[in-house]
Amino acid sequence: MENEQKKKRYYRRTIDLMFLFVLLIVYIYAFYKAFNFSMLPDKYVFMALMVAAVIYLILFVLALQRYPTWFVVIKRIFIVLLCALLGTVGFFLRKVESTTEKIATVNSTAQTKLFILTRSDSNIDSIEDLQGAVIGYQNGSDVASATYMKNLIENEVSGTQAYDYLDYTSLYSFLTNGQIDALAISEQYYGMTKATQEGFDEKVKTIHTFEKEAEQVENKIDVTEDVFTVYISGIDDAGSPDQMARTDVNLLMIVNPKNNHVDMVSLPRDGYIPNPALNGFNDKLTHTSLHGIQNSITSIEDFVGIPIDYYARISFTSVAQIVDAVGGIDIDVELSVCSYDESQNRTHDELESHEGQEVVCAQQGENQHLNGAQALVYARHRKTEGYGTEGRERAQRRVIMGVINKLLSLNALTYINNLLEVAPNFIITNMPSDQITSFINHQLSDFKPWTIHSLISDSGINDRQQVASLSTENGPYDVYLFSQEEIHEIMNAYDGAKKLMQLKDFSFDLDNLYENTPAISDDPNLVWSSMSGVVY
Template identity: 25%
Template sequence: MKNILKIVLSILTIILSIVCIVTIKGLNMLPNKYFIIFISVIIIFNLISLLLYTKKKWLNIIGLVISIITIIISLIGYYYGNETIDYLRHAFNNDSVEISEYGVYVLKDSNYDLSSIKNFGYLNEENSDETLKELKKRVNASENAYDDMYSLAHDFLDNKVNSMLLDKTYYNMLVDEKEIDESKVNIIYSFNVEIKKNVKKDNLVDELKPFNIFLSGSDARSNYIASKTRSDVNMIISVDPKNKKVLLTSIPRDYYVSVYGKTGLKDKLTHAGIYGIDTSVKTVENLFDIKIDYYIKVGFSSVVEVVDLLGGIDIESDKAFTTYCGDGGAIKTNVKKGMNHFSGGEALSYARERHAYALGDRHRILNQQQVLEAVISKITTDKSILLKYDKTLSSLSKLYKTNIPSSLISLMVKNQLEDMSAYKIERQSVSGSDASMNTYTAPSKKRYVMIPYEKDVKRASENIKKYA
């Protein structure tokens, strides 16, 4: 009976060891020298336990203990390896579905509801058929198509249409630009439209080369990453993995640029986001004459969750002030001059602050760089994060959309384990002159914009090309 137990335990130990080794190998994250050491330890433990089972009783006990230790190591390795594989599968190249949030709006004094509206106006754009199909499940009314949201809004306010079907991103733009008084409008129905994207297969990256990532920070306050949102944070992250260098290039949201695929008037860079992340990427590529390899799109809620998950971040402020923003997850904060420890909500409020600075948005982008740099530093240097490894991965995967392939991340981790020295992070930003211009999204009314300084753009472009 004892011999049968030894055989069963030995077979179980060997099987779990093999499963663990195959899982770790599949990650392609451990450098070869560490992987060889890991395999050697597992094999030696298995051999020792097998040899000791054939010896005296007290040696049998030692063999049993070694077998149990081997099983525990194998189970831990398999668990964390499997968690990582699952994270990589869901968290990278994960932008396969476009989500747009729509609302049906009526004037408050009209008393209309879904059953009583006779007609509605909608914006004629890509995927309008899907949107109309969804709404017509609920209403029986005629529709009027409009080519721009301003004409639609004006007819809605003049009672030429009973109601307005509009993407919430566009509605928020109309409110912010005071085209619509939100206090006079009711939303009577909300729904999401999901459209599958043609996403390229996760290409295998087998060599680490310099690359550029476009980081888009959505202004949407929803708890998911919507497809069409203004981009309040616009940053190019240039990475040189071999020389362990990162360059952060921030671009003002109001930069007056030619939006890719849109002819005629230029527009604010932030508005490129309402046409999709691909439009923002192409617009930035053309502006700086560079190649953007990948993109990451995050929402405001992502900042809060990531920073809280890390236990807060430390940021040095050049002045004392009270932050202005206290909505969308942000927390109004008394910032002191010098070093501050921020929670997620406090970090978000700091990153969105512009009222406290004479330079306004020009200084805000420096705050955004500080927050991103602090997050990167915490992730790469804080050993306590390893203790909540599985929770960290599970939470991070839901906070962004990206086309970065998982194989690139595996190589980046392997490269970091080979050389644990910290990345050197440098920052730059571009500026311009204040102006009031007509824009592509609002052709009939002048808006505040920032005309790019050509010398700034040229300098930034040259620096980016030194990295990637």
């Protein structure tokens, strides 16, 4: 009898030790991910490790003692739940890291994949079959990857023809309608195109995959200490945000990480500024992006007189998915709006015929809670008389601010998983992934509330002028002429953030308020609000 009890105790102890061995493996996996996950401050990881070690030690001691069966069962259930929790944490950390790399057009990973796609019904099944084929390459935001693939293909296959275009959305359309035979596309944009193009897996196939060593980018800006600027460009078209499309949302964010302060500048889409792609002739700001995101950045830098360090571009029709991912937003709604639901991915013909769409309304009032479909309806409306484009821009600013406020709130962790699912499909940025993680790590290390100050361009005037991108025969066109004062205000916000002026150094001259501030551009081709009434 005594021998049987010893065997039972030995058997029970062995089972307990096996449970602890599995838990140890899960510990190693979870904390390996945590220590290699640069977003998490080390102090939090060490604290978690100490707590985990104490728990493991207690469980180990308990495994060596005799306890009633019910206690042993509860202990084992606890170990299973702990394993599930730590395994989920490890998986989640990897998911966050992967999402950051997908959003960033510049990342710090060792390798990236590059794909060659053809139509599913094509007889091109391998890279050797590309001889004489027309291959599409993106020469916009992903030009480095395209150039790399072009050189590899030309070295392996003779007689190919390159078809360069600025965005993958158009190139994918060219591929599916037979205008090109193959498409070279990087891993980041492959996932984005797959998510935004209906029937992707049925229409195309991958015939070859390259691997490319990631280029090491020198980070000249410390985003945890230095003031930096981010240009947020929102396009009002479905599909990948890399496409050539007019920008309806143009926000310039001056970020001061030391003071946890953001100056958010809203630039009117019809702002009248020089377009570098058209020999510097004046054009609408929204049209500068038709020549690529970098052209818009150069336009704004030259006009406003401050550098733009990073950009983030979003497809504004994806706002519904983003708003739903953060659990809705609470914003002021200027007027009641009802329209057909355009929040789901549909073809252009379906949108025009309103096939399968329901009416969605956003009600006027302060601090209204909007879901994704309501936010999209409100952000796109501009037909009410007296509201127009300016009203739509105000609505879009409010929607973006609503999302930003949600991301900066203490509840952000509760919906971060949902946001990770949709963000890679609709957002791209040239901020390196290690810079993004450094910024988040810094905020988690010393979490403080952020303040946001909005600078709205509204002291200029609406006018009619010829624009470089449109025919003079149908002009002049509606534009917004900036005032010199509002440009001074933007420059002062950036200059003040950079200098962190001390109160004892503060002085001004009532006769010349801009004496000690940066000078605005003296380009004689610029047209200011004070020069309205004459078509230039």
